[in-house]
Amino acid sequence: MLHIKDLHANIDGTEILKGLSLDIKPGEIHAIMGPNGSGKSTLASVLAGNEDYEITGGSVTFGDKDLLDLSTEDRAREGLFLAFQYPVEIPGVSNINFLRTAVNEIRQYKGEEPMSAGDFLKLVKERSALVELDGKLANRSVNEGFSGGEKKRNEVFQMAMLEPKLAILDETDSGLDIDALKIVAQGVNAMRSPERSFVVITHYQRLLDYIVPDFVHVLYKGKIVKSGSKELALELEARGYDWIKEEVSA
Amino acid sequence: MMTTETVNVQDEKKSAFLGSISSAFQGAETYATLRKSAWDTLSKFAIPGTKTEAWKYTRVGKVINHSWMKSHGNSQINLPEIAIGGLRYVFVDGLFRADLSDELTYPGLNIRRTGENAENNLLGTLSNHQGDWFEALNAAFFNDGLVIEVDKNAQIDRPVHLVFFTSEENTASFSRNVLSLQESSSLHVFTHYIGSEHSTFSSVVTEAFVGKNAALKIDKIQEGNETAFHHVDWTKQDRDSRFDITTVTLKSSWVRNDLNIRVAGENCHSSLTGAYLPSGKEHVDNHTMVDHMVPNCESDEKYKGIVRENATAVFNGKVFVRPDAQKTNAFQQNANIVLDDTATMFSKPELEIYADDVKCSHGSTTGQFDEEAVFYLRARGIGEVMARKLLVEAFLADVITTLSDERLQTYCTEKIQQLMHS
Numbered sequence: 156m157l158h159i160k161d162l163h164a165n166i167d168g169t170e171i172l173k174g175l176s177l178d179i180k181p182g183e184i185h186a187i188m189g190p191n192g193s194g195k196s197t198l199a200s201v202l203a204g205n206e207d208y209e210i211t212g213g214s215v216t217f218g219d220k221d222l223l224d225l226s227t228e229d230r231a232r233e234g235l236f237l238a239f240q241y242p243v244e245i246p247g248v249s250n251i252n253f254l255r256t257a258v259n260e261i262r263q264y265k266g267e268e269p270m271s272a273g274d275f276l277k278l279v280k281e282r283s284a285l286v287e288l289d290g291k292l293a294n295r296s297v298n299e300g301f302s303g304g305e306k307k308r309n310e311v312f313q314m315a316m317l318e319p320k321l322a323i324l325d326e327t328d329s330g331l332d333i334d335a336l337k338i339v340a341q342g343v344n345a346m347r348s349p350e351r352s353f354v355v356i357t358h359y360q361r362l363l364d365y366i367v368p369d370f371v372h373v374l375y376k377g378k379i380v381k382s383g384s385k386e387l388a389l390e391l392e393a394r395g396y397d398w399i400k401e402e403v404s405a
Numbered sequence: 406m407m408t409t410e411t412v413n414v415q416d417e418k419k420s421a422f423l424g425s426i427s428s429a430f431q432g433a434e435t436y437a438t439l440r441k442s443a444w445d446t447l448s449k450f451a452i453p454g455t456k457t458e459a460w461k462y463t464r465v466g467k468v469i470n471h472s473w474m475k476s477h478g479n480s481q482i483n484l485p486e487i488a489i490g491g492l493r494y495v496f497v498d499g500l501f502r503a504d505l506s507d508e509l510t511y512p513g514l515n516i517r518r519t520g521e522n523a524e525n526n527l528l529g530t531l532s533n534h535q536g537d538w539f540e541a542l543n544a545a546f547f548n549d550g551l552v553i554e555v556d557k558n559a560q561i562d563r564p565v566h567l568v569f570f571t572s573e574e575n576t577a578s579f580s581r582n583v584l585s586l587q588e589s590s591s592l593h594v595f596t597h598y599i600g601s602e603h604s605t606f607s608s609v610v611t612e613a614f615v616g617k618n619a620a621l622k623i624d625k626i627q628e629g630n631e632t633a634f635h636h637v638d639w640t641k642q643d644r645d646s647r648f649d650i651t652t653v654t655l656k657s658s659w660v661r662n663d664l665n666i667r668v669a670g671e672n673c674h675s676s677l678t679g680a681y682l683p684s685g686k687e688h689v690d691n692h693t694m695v696d697h698m699v700p701n702c703e704s705d706e707k708y709k710g711i712v713r714e715n716a717t718a719v720f721n722g723k724v725f726v727r728p729d730a731q732k733t734n735a736f737q738q739n740a741n742i743v744l745d746d747t748a749t750m751f752s753k754p755e756l757e758i759y760a761d762d763v764k765c766s767h768g769s770t771t772g773q774f775d776e777e778a779v780f781y782l783r784a785r786g787i788g789e790v791m792a793r794k795l796l797v798e799a800f801l802a803d804v805i806t807t808l809s810d811e812r813l814q815t816y817c818t819e820k821i822q823q824l825m826h827s
Contacts, residue, residue, distance in 0.1 A: 203784050231786035243781040247799025256795065257785040264786070296799075297781075313785065 156181050156352050157222075157321055162213035163377075164201050171197040173377030174213070179321065182349040186363055186388060187356045189374035190396045195356045196240055198374070199325040203237040204230050217321070231257075232264035234320030238310035238327050245297040250309070251279065253297050254316050261317065282315035286342040304335035311342040322346075323354040328362040340365030360392035373399055419452050422469050429475040430546040430579065435520040439529040443544035446535055453538050462719045462751045463690045465539075467633050467659040468606055473577035476500060480572045482601075489810050491566030491595060494551060498571055498605070499578025501549050505568075513559030513590070519550035519581045528552070528583050531612045531639035531667070539635050539661070543610045547581035550609075553594075555619070557587040564593040564810070571598075571605035571632050582611040586619040586646075593622045593809055600632025600657065607632055613640040613648070617670065620647040624808050626817065629657030637663040644670025644699075651807045654681040654689050655820050665694040668730075671701045679708040680804040680817075682824060683716035690719035697730040700760075706737040709804050711797060711825075713744035719751045726758040726765065733760060737767040742774060742800060790826070797825050 157179040164172040171194045179185055189195055201208050202215065204227030215222040220233055245253070259269040270278075283293055286308040298306050307327050314322050324343070328336055343353065343366050355366055363371070363385060371387040372379045375396070380403050381387065391399075433440065452469055453460035476498030484495065484505065494516075495505035501518055509516040519528065534544035555561060571578060586592055598607060607629070615621045627634055634657050640648050654660055666675050681689040695704045704724070712718045720739045741750045754767040774796065782792035798818060805821075808814045 205780060226789075227780065227783040228786055228788050228792075231784055237784055239781065239784075243775075243777045245775075245778045245781065245796070245799065247802045248782075248795050253782070253785070253787075253795065256791060257782075257787050260788060260791065261786040317785065 156218065158216045160214045162201070162215060163211040164197060165209045165211055166197070166207055170211070171208075171377055172201065175374070175378055177372065177379060179352050179354065181320075181352055183370065184347075184353045184355060184366065184368045186368035186371045186385075187354060187374050188358070188371060188388060188391055193374045194377045195374050196325055199237055199240070199323050199354075199356055202230075202235065202323060203227060228260070229264070231317070231319075232261045236314050236317055236319035236322040238307075238314060238322065238324045240325040240327075240329070242298045242306040242310055244299045244301075246299050248297050250293050250295055250297050254279070254313060257313075258316060278316060283312050285315050285345050286311045287338050288312050303330045304332070307331060307335065307339055308342070311339050315342060315346055318346075320350065321352045321354070323356065325356045326358065327355075328357055328359060336362060337365060360388045363388045375399060375403060416451065418469060422452075423447060425472045426542075426546060426577065429473060429577070430548065433520070433546070433548055435524055436529065439534065440545050443534040443541040446538060446541035447545060450538050459537070459692065459721075462717070463661055463688065467688075468635070471604070471606070472575070473606055474575050476573045476576040476578065482570055482572050484568065484570065485599065487597065487812065487816055489564055489566060489595060489812050491564040493566040493568065495568040495570065496549060496578070496580060498573050498576045499549055499580050499607075501551075511561070511563070513556045513561050514565075515554040515556070517552045519547065519552055519583070525552045525583050527585055527612060527614055528581065529612075531641055531665075532610055532637065533665075537663075539608070540610060540637055540663075543579050543581065543608045543635070543637070547579040547610070550581040552583040553585070553592075555586045555590040555592050557590060559587075559590045561590070561592045564595050567594065567596045569596070569598045569607060569609060570601075571607045571629075572601040572603065573605070574603040575605070577606040578608065580609045582609070584611065584613040584621065586614065586616050586621055588617045589619060590616065591620040593624070595624045595810070595813065596626070598625070598627045598629065598632075598634060598636070600629030600634075602630050605632045606635075608635045610637040611639070613638065615640060615642045615646040615648050617643045618645040619643070621649070622809050623650040624810070624813055625650070625652045626655065626813070627653070627657055627660060628655040628820070629660070631658050633657070633659040635661045637665075639665050639667075641667045641669055642673045642675065645672045646670065647674045649676040649807070650678070651804065651809075652679040652691070653805070653808070653817050654679070654683070655817065656687070656824060657689070658687055660687075660689045661692070662690065663692045665696070666704070667696045667698060668702045668704065669698050671699050673702040675702070675704040676807070677704070677706040677708075678804045678807045680801045681708075681710040681718055682801075682821060683710075683712055683718055684714045684824070685716060687716045688718075689716075690721075692719075692721045694723040695725070695735065697724070697726045697733045697735060699729060700731045700733065702730070703734040704736070707804060708739045709741070709801055710750070711742045711744065711800065712748040712750050715747045717749045717751070720769075721753045721755065722767070723755040723757070724765065724767070726756075726760050726763050728759040731760050731762045733763040733765065735763070735765040739769045740800075741771040743771055744774065794822055794825065797821065
């Protein structure tokens, strides 16, 4: 589904990704862990099409498309979803109006008819319940005045509405208390399917108790330096990253 | 407010301008005292220029370097239809058009054309024709307009829909209105200023008197193409009254709005909102003044603009809180998005507070589009054009939604989207 090969990316002339490769098949959950500054969020931004980053080498294919050739909106329309680490507040744009526009622009891209108002509202009701998001929040301006937990739940709610092929969760767990974390995980798990893949970027093993990954990768200095099963996350939790750093420099 | 710049020698430009205006607009016999005093102002003071504080950022050449004529008053026009179920009164090039208007009668209202029969004793009592040159110009030459009186306790269920249409090439129009609301009455006025593709000049001064416990709402929409608009609103509020005004400037080559509110009775609420989105070489200047003269009143002001291409916008908002006006709550906000390096915004909030137990705040922000928000929307599959459309709509929404009628809101929202993508 997603095939990243030797990806290099810079921001303001500093190289952050230095030859990253990763393969993700349909239905898989990949966790990406790593110390601060290793390039985790850069990977998420680059995949979503953030133009602040310059791609200097490598390739990314998504399905049968060259992802790096697509605009941000076309990546989303092809089924790539990024749950932002810091969701943006947009005063004056209602969450509902925004989502309806998004759903229908994606449908139009696929040559489908717009969703009827009735079907849309039904879907909103069903999917907002997955993350226990209050109906009132759905009618408010996008993320405006939302608590940290509400913002993260709103990201997962949007994912559930847009039904992507690949969802990247960028530190969706950071700053959440355990109850909010469970709700977010429950939303993600409800959306699991043999066709849908997830990339879970996190600092903490705790999330992976609730969203159980098929693979765990360690990103360090812009590359994936170690991959393993979910047990690797437990080992990282117990031993920290120093042993990985030593392995890399050895 | 007083123009202090005096000259002994009339400059040629002024004589030429006043000469052509007075030959075109001679013959008004009403309001002799007012016109005499206005004429004194025109003679005594220089045309406002960069040294006149109130006109510092607005060049007046567009109006002054032009030889204006008076319309013959028979232009065939196609009125854009905004049906809001109002009592519609239409002025074309400054002259009342009975053929396009409703009857000047309605239960609870007393409507006359300005200057017909008896002179109105309120007209000229608020305006600054002794201090402001352009207000004096209007006072000296106005030849039509409406005096609308609302009876005590009358709640007028239909809006009064005024249309000021300027159409004929090189014509000027000088209109004068009085709105007078008696105790406990209410009225909604929608004023639509429309300009054709031709060069025209529209000067309109409206004096509003909001009586005890009365409520006046004014919605103003200006869309002028090549018209230069000089629109002045003076309002005086008596105790327990409410005055709300929304000014949306969709388009015009040159706009100067002066909005002055004298809050003269206790326990009043005043709300002023405005939106503007000049582009090309357009110039929009909003000067506002809220004068809190007495205690226990509240004013709330919000002006928002999107300035792009080579356009210029000016916001100058004055709030006076006089020594007696304790317990005043006065809020003012001006927020702008400047889209291009070539666009210019001058924002000048002025608070003068002479009372010590008040709550006043003001904020002025000028910035660019929130590119993070654009990216966020695009990352959800929304195309860039649509993303920017949503953000423009969102930015101006809290002003547009203060228009009293949903049809006016829809009208403006659609026009704004068209203008932003033209």
